[in-house]
Amino acid sequence: xxxxxxxxxxxxxxxxxxxxxxxxxxxxxxxxxxxxxxxxxxxxxxxxxxxxxxxxxxxxxxxxxxxxxxxxxxxxxxxxxxxxxxxxxxxxxxxxxxxxxxxxxxxxxxxxxxxxxxxxxxxxxxxxxxxxxxxxxxxxxxxxxxxxxxxxxxxxxxxxxxxxxxxxxxxxxxxxxxxxxxxxxxxxxxxxxxxxxxxxxxxxxxxxxxxxxxxxxxxxxxxxxxxxxxxxxxxxxxxxxxxxxxxxxxxxxxxxxxxxxxxxxxxxxxxxxxxxxxxxxxxxxxxxxxxxxxxxxxxxxxxxxxxxxxxxxxxxxxxxxxxxxxxxxxxxxxxxxxxxxxxxxxxxxxxxxxxxxxxxxxxxxxxxxxxxxxxxxxxxxxxxxxxxxxxxxxxxxxxxxxxxxxxxxxxxxxxxxxxxxxxxxxxxxxxxxxxxxxxxxxxxxxxxxxxxxxxxxxxxxxxxxxxxxxxxxxxxxxxxxxxxxxxxxxxxxxxxxxxxxxxxxxxxxxxxxxxxxxxxxxxxxxxxxxxxxxxxxxxxxxxxxxxxxxxxxxxxxxxxxxxxxxxxxxxxxxxxxxxxxxxxxxxxxxxxxxxxxxxxxxxxxxxxxxxxxxxxxxxxxxxxxxxxxx
Amino acid sequence: xxxxxxxxxxxxxxxxxxxxxxxxxxxxxxxxxxxxxxxxxxxxxxxxxxxxxxxxxxxxxxxxxxxxxxxxxxxxxxxxxxxxxxxxxxxxxxxxxxxxxxxxxxxxxxxxxxxxxxxxxxxxxxxxxxxxxxxxxxxxxxxxxxxxxxxxxxxxxxxxxxxxxxxxxxxxxxxxxxxxxxxxxxxxxxxxxxxxxxxxxxxxxxxxxxxxxxxxxxxxxxxxxxxxxxxxxxxxxxxxxxxxxxxxxxxxxxxxxxxxxxxxxxxxxxxxxxxxxxxxxxxxxxxxxxxxxxxxxxxxxxxxxxxxxxxxxxxxxxxxxxxxxxxxxxxxxxxxxxxxxxxxxxxxxxx
Numbered sequence: 007x008x009x010x011x012x013x014x015x016x017x018x019x020x021x022x023x024x025x026x027x028x029x030x031x032x033x034x035x036x037x038x039x040x041x042x043x044x045x046x047x048x049x050x051x052x053x054x055x056x057x058x059x060x061x062x063x064x065x066x067x068x069x070x071x072x073x074x075x076x077x078x079x080x081x082x083x084x085x086x087x088x089x090x091x092x093x094x095x096x097x098x099x100x101x102x103x104x105x106x107x108x109x110x111x112x113x114x115x116x117x118x119x120x121x122x123x124x125x126x127x128x129x130x131x132x133x134x135x136x137x138x139x140x141x142x143x144x145x146x147x148x149x150x151x152x153x154x155x156x157x158x159x160x161x162x163x164x165x166x167x168x169x170x171x172x173x174x175x176x177x178x179x180x181x182x183x184x185x186x187x188x189x190x191x192x193x194x195x196x197x198x199x200x201x202x203x204x205x206x207x208x209x210x211x212x213x214x215x216x217x218x219x220x221x222x223x224x225x226x227x228x229x230x231x232x233x234x235x236x237x238x239x240x241x242x243x244x245x246x247x248x249x250x251x252x253x254x255x256x257x258x259x260x261x262x263x264x265x266x267x268x269x270x271x272x273x274x275x276x277x278x279x280x281x282x283x284x285x286x287x288x289x290x291x292x293x294x295x296x297x298x299x300x301x302x303x304x305x306x307x308x309x310x311x312x313x314x315x316x317x318x319x320x321x322x323x324x325x326x327x328x329x330x331x332x333x334x335x336x337x338x339x340x341x342x343x344x345x346x347x348x349x350x351x352x353x354x355x356x357x358x359x360x361x362x363x364x365x366x367x368x369x370x371x372x373x374x375x376x377x378x379x380x381x382x383x384x385x386x387x388x389x390x391x392x393x394x395x396x397x398x399x400x401x402x403x404x405x406x407x408x409x410x411x412x413x414x415x416x417x418x419x420x421x422x423x424x425x426x427x428x429x430x431x432x433x434x435x436x437x438x439x440x441x442x443x444x445x446x447x448x449x450x451x452x453x454x455x456x457x458x459x460x461x462x463x464x465x466x467x468x469x470x471x472x473x474x475x476x477x478x479x480x481x482x483x484x485x486x487x488x489x490x491x492x493x494x495x496x497x498x499x500x501x502x503x504x505x506x507x508x509x510x511x512x513x514x515x516x517x518x519x520x521x522x523x524x525x526x527x528x529x530x531x532x533x534x535x536x537x538x539x540x541x542x543x544x545x546x547x548x549x550x551x552x553x554x555x556x557x558x559x560x561x562x563x564x565x566x567x568x569x570x571x572x573x574x575x576x577x578x579x580x581x582x583x584x585x586x587x588x589x590x591x592x593x594x595x596x597x598x599x600x601x602x603x604x605x606x607x608x609x610x611x612x613x614x615x616x617x618x619x620x621x622x623x624x625x626x627x628x629x630x631x632x633x634x635x636x
Numbered sequence: 637x638x639x640x641x642x643x644x645x646x647x648x649x650x651x652x653x654x655x656x657x658x659x660x661x662x663x664x665x666x667x668x669x670x671x672x673x674x675x676x677x678x679x680x681x682x683x684x685x686x687x688x689x690x691x692x693x694x695x696x697x698x699x700x701x702x703x704x705x706x707x708x709x710x711x712x713x714x715x716x717x718x719x720x721x722x723x724x725x726x727x728x729x730x731x732x733x734x735x736x737x738x739x740x741x742x743x744x745x746x747x748x749x750x751x752x753x754x755x756x757x758x759x760x761x762x763x764x765x766x767x768x769x770x771x772x773x774x775x776x777x778x779x780x781x782x783x784x785x786x787x788x789x790x791x792x793x794x795x796x797x798x799x800x801x802x803x804x805x806x807x808x809x810x811x812x813x814x815x816x817x818x819x820x821x822x823x824x825x826x827x828x829x830x831x832x833x834x835x836x837x838x839x840x841x842x843x844x845x846x847x848x849x850x851x852x853x854x855x856x857x858x859x860x861x862x863x864x865x866x867x868x869x870x871x872x873x874x875x876x877x878x879x880x881x882x883x884x885x886x887x888x889x890x891x892x893x894x895x896x897x898x899x900x901x902x903x904x905x906x907x908x909x910x911x912x913x914x915x916x917x918x919x920x921x922x923x924x925x926x927x928x929x930x931x932x933x934x935x936x937x938x939x940x941x942x943x944x945x946x947x948x949x950x951x952x953x954x955x956x957x958x959x960x961x962x963x964x965x966x967x968x969x970x971x972x973x974x975x976x977x978x979x980x981x982x983x984x985x986x987x
Contacts, residue, residue, distance in 0.1 A: 035987050167987050212986040222982055228972030230964050231733055233726075254974040254982070261960040263967055265733050269726070270759040277719070277726025277756070284717060284727075285695075285734025286965030288972070303720055397983040400976050405969045439965050440715040441735030443692045450696075450708065450716040462708065 010078075010199040012042050012067035016150075017077035019091040020143070021084045023055030028168055028179075029143035030061040033150065034392055035164035037065055038213055040157050041205040045071035045510070047391050047587045052238065052330040058087040067205060071394070072511035073587040078200055079154070081146050083123075085109065100198035102149060117197035119190075121149045126185050133178060141182045148186020153194060155202050158187060212397050216362035216388035217292075220318060221246030222398060223366015224290055225254045228405055231282035231289040233267045233275040235297060238330050239386040240320040243292040244268075272297035276304040276317065283308070283315040284451060286410070286439035288370045292318035294386075295337050296327060298344075305379055306345025307453045309476070312426070312435065314373035314408065318382045320389040323585050332585025333386035335506050338561040341381045342535060348473060352483050353535040354382045355505040357491070359393040361533070365488070367401050372486050374408035376479060377434060385556070387587040388507045409436040413444040421446030425460040426472065433479035480536055487534035490541055495520070498528040500601070501548030503541075505532040505562060507588060508554055514590035519597060527552075527597075532562070537569060545573050552597045554580045556588055652688035660685045662709040667702055672824030672850030672865075673772045677709045679827055680741065683834040684711065687882065695731060695740050699724040699753060702779055703745035703772035703850075711741075722753025725760030728767050729953065735963035736954040739838065740767035747777050750786040750805040761814035764842040766952040768834070771807050771845070772824075774852040775863035782855035789862045794855065804862075808944055809930050811845040812923065818844035819926065819945040823868045824851065829941060835880035836943060841904035842952040849939060868939055875918050875929070875942030876911040883907045901946055911943060920946050 016033070020026035027048065034046035045064045051057040064071045082091040082103040089109065095101050097115045105120035123145040127138045151161055162180055169175040220243050224232075229251075234244035247266050255263055269275035275291045282289035293301065298319050308315055319341060323334040342351055352372065354365045365382050373380040409430075411423060416438065423446075426435045435458075438447045449460040456472070457463045495516070504512050509531055519525040530544045545551060545566075551573075553563040560579030567574050580596035649656050660681040665674050684694070691713035698704035700721035707716045719727040728740045749757045749771050760769065775788040784792065784800045787807065792800040811819045818840040822830045830848060837844035851857045851865045859866040876899070883906035899911040899919065911920065919925055926945035933940035960967070 038987070164987070212983055214986045218986075226973060226979070228969065230967070230972065231730060233730065250982075253985075254978050255972075257960070259960070260958070262958050263960055263964065263971055265954075265957045265959070265964075267729070270755060273723065274726040274729075274756055274759065277723045278730035280719075281717070281727040281730025282733050283730075285731040287730075287734055289730065304723070307720055392987075397986075398979055400979040401973070405973060407969075438715075439734065440695050440731060441738060441963050441965055442715075443690075445692065445713050448692065448713055448715045450718065452718040453720060454718065 008199050009201050011201050011203050012065055012205065014065055014078035014200045015074040015076060016063040016065070016079040016081070017091070017094065018061045018081040018146070019084050019087045020059055020061070021055075021086070022051055022053050022057045022059040024083075024143070025140035026059070026061070026083065026143045028140070029147050030063070031392060032144075032147055032161060032164040032168065033156070034063055035167065035213060036151070036156050036160040037063070037202060038208050038394060039160035039163050040202060041208050042067065042202060043069040043071050043207050043394065045073070045391070045393065047073050047387065049586065050331050058084050060087075065202065067207070069207065070510065070514040070517070070590070072514050073589050075589045075591050079150075079198070081150065082107065083143070083146065098199065100153070100200060102146060102153075104146075119149070119153065119194055121146055121186070122189065126189055127182060130181060130185065132181065137178070141178060144179045144182035145186035148183035148188075149190040149194070151183065152187040152190035153196060154200055157204065158183065208394060210397070211394050213392045214359050214395055215242070215390055215392055216356070216359045216384050217243040217320060217390060218246045219359045219362040219395070219398070220292070220366045220382070220384065220389075222250055222254070223363035224316075224370070225250055226401055227367030227370040228288050229290055229370070230264050230287040231279065232291065233269045233278035233282075234292050235269050235272045235275045237272075237294045237297050239322055239390045240292045240294045240297070240318065242390065243318055243320060272300035273304065276301040276315070279315045279317075280304050280308050280313050283373070284311075284313045285441070288374070289314075290316040290318065290370075292320065294320050294322050295324045298337060298341065302344055305351075306347065306349060308379040309345060309349045309351070310453055311451050312377040312437075313379070313451075314377050315379045316369040316373050316382065317379055318384060321383060321385040323583065329585045331386070333507070333556065333587055334583055334585065335383070335385060335556040336558075336561070336583065337383060338555075338557070339564055341383060342565055344381075350480050351535070352376060352378055352380045352480070352487060354380060354488065355533050355535075356382065356384055356388065357506055357509050357531050357533065359388060359395040360398070362388060363398045368488065371403075371406040372483075375406050375434070375486055376483055377408060377437060378479065378483075383506065385507050391587070409434060411436050411438050411447070413442055413447060416442070416444040416447045424458040425449040426456060426475075427458045428475055432482045433475045434482060484536050484538050487536065487538065489538050490533050490544070491531040492540065492544065493529045495526045495528055498526045499550070500525060500527045500597075501544060501551040502527050502529045502554060502597070503532060503544070503551055503562070503566070504529070504554040506556075508556060508593070511588035511590045511593050512554055515593035515597065518590065518594050523598065525597075525601065535565065545570055545576065549576055550578060550602060551576045552578050552580050552600065554593055554596070556583045557581055558583055651685055653690055655685070655688075655691075657681065657685045659713065660691060660711050662707070662712045665706070665709045667705065668854050670853040671702070672774065672848070672852070673703055673706050674709070675824045675827055676770065676772055676830060676848055676850060677706050679831040679834055680710045683831050683838065687835055687838060689838070693738050695728075695738050697724045697728045697731070697740055697742040697767070699744050699748035701745040701748045701777070703743050704748060706743050706772070707741075722748055722751070723756060724748065724753065725756035725765070725769075729760060729763060729765050732766055733954060734965040736766070736959060737963060740765070741770070741838070742767050743770045743772060746771060746773045746775060746785040746787040746807070750807055750810070754786075754805075754810075758810065758814045761811055761816040761843055761845070763953045764817055764950055766842060766954060768837045768844045768846065771847045772850040773807060773847055773863065774850050774856055775804075775861070776852050776856040778852050778855055787863075788856075792856075792861060793858075806930065806934065807847040808845065809927070811847075812926055812930070812945055816845045816945070817842040817947045817950045820845065820943045821847045821849070822941050823849045823872055823939060825865050825868050826872065826941065829874065829878060832878045832880050833943065836878065836901075836903070836909040839880065839903040839905050839907045839909070840946065840948070842950055862939070871937065871939045873933065873938035873940050874914055875920075875940065875944070876913045878943055879910045879912075881908040881910060901943075901948065904948055909943065909946075920944060923947075
């Protein structure tokens with residue numbers, strides 16, 4: 007039998023709340039430690055216990071680690087999803103299942119491996135009976151390890167990390183892993199082609215989730231205040247602040263240079279954050295779509311009163327409560343124009359876990375420099391899943407606290423200053439900070455109409471002047487937001503514009519489009535709104551620009567239409583959302599569906615057909631996504 | 637301290653920090669002539685002047701409504717934040733972390749607090765934010781021209797609105813139930829009491845709820861209305877005569893008041909609030925008695941005024957957080973950004 011090495015996908019079907027995430031993360035980390043590029047995506051229900059949940063792992067020697075819409079290896083532990091899990095195995099694939107599940111198995115095109123999980127755990131006298139289900143998950147890790155040649159030493163390293171070096175749980179779990187492996191060695195015959203072989207492609211990398219990275223980044227950005235309200239998938243961002251602040255901002259006197267407040271709701275969370283930002287603190291809140299809806303009124307106030315705050319939106323699918331545990335890029339247009347009246351937001355768009363860290367600290371510099379709310383749009387896939395990442399790097403520039411006048415500055419100006427005066431011509435005024443003891447240092451902040459000296463006014467001309475300045479400030483913002491990442495290909499005929507967590511899927515789709523269809527593409531990953539001059543140049547250069555995003559309506563494309571009306575006909579929306587992390591397949595098929603050949607040259611039709619034949623499900627999906635992306 | 641007392645020969649109208657009453661004024665009021673809110677603003681000015689509070693050490697907060705406009709009408713030298721309808725508490729909660737040496741004075745209304753802001757009102761109580769929370773309570777929405785508010789009594793008749801069919805919210809009761817550490821009620825038509833309660837509230841560490849019945853001369857001042865001058869004057873039932881005694885000058889009191897009827901409350905800053913009981917045995921440190929008094933007043937249709945409840949032993953929100961002595965908003969970059977070496981430590985903590 008041919009071996010397929012370091013190029014396959016694994017799906018584990020378990021019950022929510024059964025403790026399988028430890029086992030699944032262990033598999034992920036063990037493969038990572040073997041030096042093989044890997045990703046893991048937790049596809050879980052909004053439920054505490056009992057509903058089916060899946061974990062998908064993509065192993066790829068070439069570094070294409072976007073989620074794959076196929077499962078070469080399936081591990082079925084949950085009777086409720088057993089039939090579905092069995093049906094999902096790719097032909098020629100492998101199916102591992104807990105042998106206490108007595109359900110018919112009629113497939114003959116795959117390798118079938120029963121696993122006596124319950125009896126193995128029962129036979130270990132060191133496992134207390136109430137730990138059997140938890141530890142039982144480790145048996146499938148062991149069986150899998152044996153069958154695909156996963157290194158048990160790296161499994162042990164993963165467990166040691168997970169249990170923070172505590173010997174008792176490490177031993178209990180590792181014994182179950184070893185028991186599973188030993189049982190498989192003695193009883194199972196390898197009948198599938200999938201195998202791991204150690205590489206050196208993850209050397210120097212770390213594994214982390216985006217919410218943790220964002221929290222750590224914020225701490226290196228000097229965060230002083232955070233207010234938040236629990237919401238999936240953002241909660242772990244604020245919780246990570248609580249985990250890491252005491253470590254990273256520890257002082258000899260035991261006192262704190264920060265405060266994290268759990269608010270009564272998201273209205274109050276942003277309200278407190280705005281209060282803190284106004285009083286001179288680096289202030290942040292983190293939420294997801296439903297919470298952002300509640301924050302809308304304060305976002306408008308912060309924009310109009312020019313209060314620096316950072317708002318993280320770890321996106322999930324809406325509208326309304328939507329699918330609370332599924333990923334999305336559906337909050338973009340809402341955030342871009344958040345609030346009633348005229349407004350436009352400064353938005354940062356991290357594309358991976360490292361950028362969650364980087365924008366964690368940069369967002370404060372930008373917010374304080376511009377004196378405006380900065381929204382950072384992450385998503386569930388980045389926020390909650392473990393990603394490979396380059397190590398976090400110390401900020402390469404000093405903190406930028408923006409334009410602040412303290413007592414001596416006000417004294418030098420002899421009190422002649424105005425909160426909303428545009429002194430420097432960049433539309434950014436100077437502010438003073440509560441606590442300033444200069445008798446002429448204070449001002450009165452309001453969400454009502456105000457003049458250059460922050461006095462109440464309903465004067466039309468003053469209103470217009472102020473709003474025009476705010477519009478100019480958005481132009482100034484272009485100097486401060488992160489530039490996009492451009493990946494050019496020689497001979498490219500199309501451009502791809504995307505943002506956020508879709509990058510891995512796009513890189514893989516680009517590779518396939520080139521190799522199988524002869525379509526070469528340039529790829530620009532947007533990292534901020536407003537758009538910088540690099541984006542202008544990219545759009546001017548390409549006749550066909552595919553805007554790839556995870557939402558129904560093509561929200562980035564809508565914004566591009568309004569920003570670049572003269573190039574509106576160049577944009578082709580490849581927008582798709584089903585709540586699952588981006589996959590190369592829908593990106594590629596979405597692009598093919600709208601691709602116009604240059605000079606009558608068609609994409610390589612033969613190969614497309616051949617591909618569709620090999621994966622019958624693919625053809626239906628072509629139609630589906632073509633229908634969705636008109 | 638002697639050095640902060642006015643020097644011999646200094647103008648008589650200068651207080652201990654060298655300021656005149658004018659230094660505590662704001663812009664001219666744009667509220668209606670005779671509005672109870674103006675009288676409250678004047679008492680804030682008087683109280684702050686008499687207490688020799690530096691205006692720069694106060695932050696003014698408000699929400700939206702007639703009441704919330706009033707921070708413009710006092711203490712121009714203080715920072716102020718006129719925020720969103722019903723959201724003053726959250727703004728104040730965050731802002732008061734900036735420099736914990738500062739004290740908040742918040743002015744809200746009955747709509748701002750008891751309707752749209754009820755949630756934030758309750759939570760700012762339980763957090764014990766260091767804020768004087770004044771509710772200028774008139775039972776009516778003024779800026780939108782006279783709709784019922786949530787504190788309007790059942791059966792109140794208003795032009796255009798007809799009869800109020802709902803039971804009212806009792807702000808003091810809500811404050812008490814939410815574990816506020818200072819709850820008082822007063823009547824704008826009793827300026828002396830308003831001023832003394834303001835002083836006591838300002839000296840209190842933590843949240844101080846001050847529900848001040850403040851008649852709306854335009855929309856709700858009929859003689860039989862609970863929130864009117866006439867009704868208030870007829871039905872006011874003061875619990876005690878209240879005097880605020882500044883820190884370190886607790887001298888003459890005992891001569892003035894008779895032993896046995898006097899309750900003294902020592903405030904955190906060393907000042908004392910002296911309550912001369914009118915009703916025998918009322919103890920404002922007894923929460924059970926306070927709830928009882930409020931319930932009794934409601935049953936008997938009394939406008940119960942005075943210091944209803946006080947607890948000086950609870951830490952304020954910012955106390956709980958064990959913050960550094962330097963105000964957070966004056967910390968240097970070096971104190972905020974971890975050392976370079978910490979980045980390696982963090983990477984080691986990742987897998």
